[in-house]
Amino acid sequence: MSAPVTDKPVLNTEGAPERLFILREIFRGRRLLLAGILGLSLIATAATLVLPWTVGKLLQAIQLGGGLAEWTWLMVAVGLGSAIANALATYLLSRIGHQMVWRLRERSMRHSIGLGLRTARQEGTGNLATRLTADAAALKSIVDIGPIQLPMSLVTLVGTMVIMGVLDWVLLVITLAAFLVAVGVVAVVVIALRRKYVAIQNQVGSLTEHFVATMEALTVIKACRAERTVSAELAGRAERVARCEIGASAMEALIVPVINLGQQIALVAVILGGGARIAGGDLELSTFVAFLLYLFQLTAPLMMAMSGMSTIQAGLAARKRFEDLFALPAEGLDAGAAGDAPRLPVAGAPAVRFEKVRFAYGEEPVLNQVDLTVPATGLTAMVGLSGSGKSTVLGLVERFMDPQEGRVEVFGHGADQWPLADLRGRLAYVDQGATLLRDTVRNNLTIGREIPVADEDLLRALRDVGLEEEITRLPDGLDTVLGGNHDLSGGQRQRLALARASLSDAPLVLLDEPSSQLDTLNELRLRRLVDEIGRDRAVLVVAHRISTVRHADHVIVMDGGQVTAEGRHDDLMRTSPMYAELVHGQALGTPEKTTAALTGGDR
Ligand SMILES: Nc1ncnc2c1ncn2[C@@H]1O[C@H](COP(=O)(O)OP(=O)(O)OP(=O)(O)O)[C@@H](O)[C@H]1O
Ligand SMILES: [Mg+2]
Known part of the structure; x- marks a missing residue:
């Protein structure tokens, strides 16, 4: 094929190809709201961290006899507070995500309409339309997870480990050693997923493009009785997308079991080590129970952090597609190519x-x-x-x-x-x-x-x-x-x-x-x-x-x-x-x- 002639950009009003800074998009004009969400998330995280400690205290109260009601109420209050703060933070964050997607959709449509005619045709209607659907959804997940959930789960993770260290540093070392391999494996998987997601999103764009083009030619397709051939061709494309998606799923599916496995190994190691330390009189039973509870609690933020990172990879792949779109030259309707553009026809000149x-x-x-x-x-x-x-x-x-x-x-x-x-x-x-x-x-x-x-x-x-x-x-x-x-x-x-x-x-x-x-x-x-x-x-x-x-x-x-x-x-x-x-x-x-x-x- 010969090299296609691209639209000579009449004037790129949107400037040079630019990066799409998601966090800047999210934070713009909403610092206060985000601070509020951060506060709520901190409350939820703190409550999560405190809960096992209150359980330990309750056990202690049972052993010593008395003071049960106080600790029970505290537990209920902490649990309820955590749930409410969590729900509110999630809702507010999701709202911000939708608003960002709204702005991005608006900009994508405006930019697509402003493209030169030939560029728009080369890109294809369906492919451009995918920015409004699948790509926008993938990008929103960054907002759901990126600015709060991921840092919070990291804070919970670190906080939990600090408390575990304070409770018994020897058991913490045992726990970390047991988790190390699992986290390493998952990290490799998450990094590899990025390339898969880019491929999937491009293929979905191309599938949509072909489907839209087919629907536009429906009269001819029906008149030529080509429904079957055309459907088979589209089905082939859908299958290629599915194969790619299944490949990604196989990798995603590894994340939870590998971390669970890490947890189980840690559990066995901690029970053996902890048992020995209790028998030797180096560890209280209530401290050991609290430690076990923190160990159970460790997996949730760890999984959230890991699967959050894989979701973010998909979002980053979508971001690339938006950046590619915005990098396409738009026609400048307002400006002329020359500095002092004449605006009046020359008298007597032909049309x-x-x-x-x-x-x-x-x-x-x-x-x-x-x-x-x-x-x-x-x-x-x-x-x-x-x-x-x-x-x-x-x-x-x-x-x-x-x-x-x-x-x-x-x-x-x-x-x-x-x-x-x-x-x-x-x-x-x-x-x-x-x-x-x-x-x-x-x-x-x-x-x-x-x-x-x-x-x-x-x-x-x-x-x-x-x-x-x-x-x-x-x-x-x-x-x-x-x-x-x-x-x-x-x-x-x-x-x-x-x-x-x-x-x-x-x-x-x-x-x-x-x-x-x-x-x-x-x-x-x-x-x-x-x-x-x-x-x-x-x-x-x-x-x-x-x-x-x-x-x-x-x-x-x-x-x-x-x-x-x-x-x-x-x-x-x-x-x-x-x-x-x-x-x-x-x-x-x-x-x-x-x-x-x-x-x-x-x-
Ligand atoms: N978008 C396009 N991309 C590539 N080639 C094109 C495109 N549009 C037209 N052509 C080619 O340019 C040539 C001139 O096309 P054009 O549409 O100007 O012809 P026309 O004189 O208007 O014909 P008709 O009377 O059939 O409308 C044709 O050979 C055509 O194949
Ligand atoms: Mg013509």
Whole structure:
């Protein structure tokens, strides 16, 4: 494969690739709340540490007789206090986690939408969407565990060991020796898990990406009866993810049993050692019981610390995916590429001028040495065989991508000299697929506008494209949501997209095959509309009907990524054999293949 052309970053508004500092994200503006949570966790931890000591005291009281009620109440109070403090801390922390995920989701969506068109396509919808689902969930676990739970379990661990040392340092040494190997094994496992988690998350992203793409092509899949093949292909991908996940689970499953094993070994060693020390009179029975209780309590924070670390590994892998997303260059809508960007069109300049433009998606150029001009007013038609580069020309005017060589001028300034928002604000564009939003008719017509448009204006625009009656007949009229239960036909979608463009007062209107699905009556309406717009503005229309072209003030003929002729219809019929052939062969007007298409090879 050839090296892909990446979007030349118009301007990366979010700055250079940056690290995502989770702790900073968590702490921002909430130091007090976090201090509160820390306080609660300390209370819970202290209570946990105190509990076995109170048990020892209770035993002592039983041996000596008397004072039972005090110690029992203290035990209950300590247990209850620990539970309440723990629950509150967990809830507050989880809330912070959700809020962080909310902010991250918001930022991810904003950044994804702000990506250059080609970068966004290369990344893939499904893969980007996984940031909002699995990756966000994995990242939240860092908040649940990282700032409080993990340090607290480490504090509990150290605190428990200190108390055990105070109770009997010899037994502590025995305990530590028994645990050493177990902790070592688990540490190695936790470190190795990180790579597994990265692989899993990337694979889940890719699986989602393929699934979304499949669902988008459902019509074709069903029409070709490809459900089974496509499902099998997706199942294969799901299996690969599962295999990776199972591998990780095998490693995760080691953590608890290995630590338990360590505890059991320690228990046997402590009972043997402790028994000998009691027999020798070096150790009180109540101290020994308290020590045993602390030993039992040791495993919980140890396990929490170890499995917490493995969860954090998964969170860190997700963090990497967010960082990768934020590192992708965003288009800068507000700023121009040049410092003092001009904001006014040059008087008398054509709407568009291409000068020796070369553009390639991969390595092979799809536009080569393209020179063309679109006058500032009137209708310009662009014709050419499929794949000759017409939509690419419109994409370069819109700056969905930049040329590798040559210059694209819009209203007298280099397209890259315009602040992007200003440039696009001067263009109205109907793409070849007449893309609509899954939204109301109203929002489809007014998308991108800050000031609401009056219903009469919307209805007039719909009337101009012959859609008024069809839309008013929908259950909620202009407020009917398209794409769910109510959808439009191909031609209706095309007309709605045209109505959107006609509502704009942009001085340059770009229409990519706007009449490909229109009947004769609606084609006539389109022509009238285009005439009206063309009276004081520029319309560049990629056309495949001779009626549109014959009628144009200016025609551009494209062939194999080059402009082979420009001029008026009558002149071109005499001077451009390619154009004459397109017209005579009826490539413009009927779906039949022209002689040129048949002899022109794969273009
Ligand atoms: N996103 C893309 N990535 C890679 N190659 C592309 C992409 N879009 C178009 N091409 C290639 O660029 C060439 C020109 O495509 P373009 O869409 O500009 O043709 P067109 O003249 O608009 O064709 P049609 O009349 O069929 O719409 C084609 O060979 C096409 O395969
Ligand atoms: Mg096209």
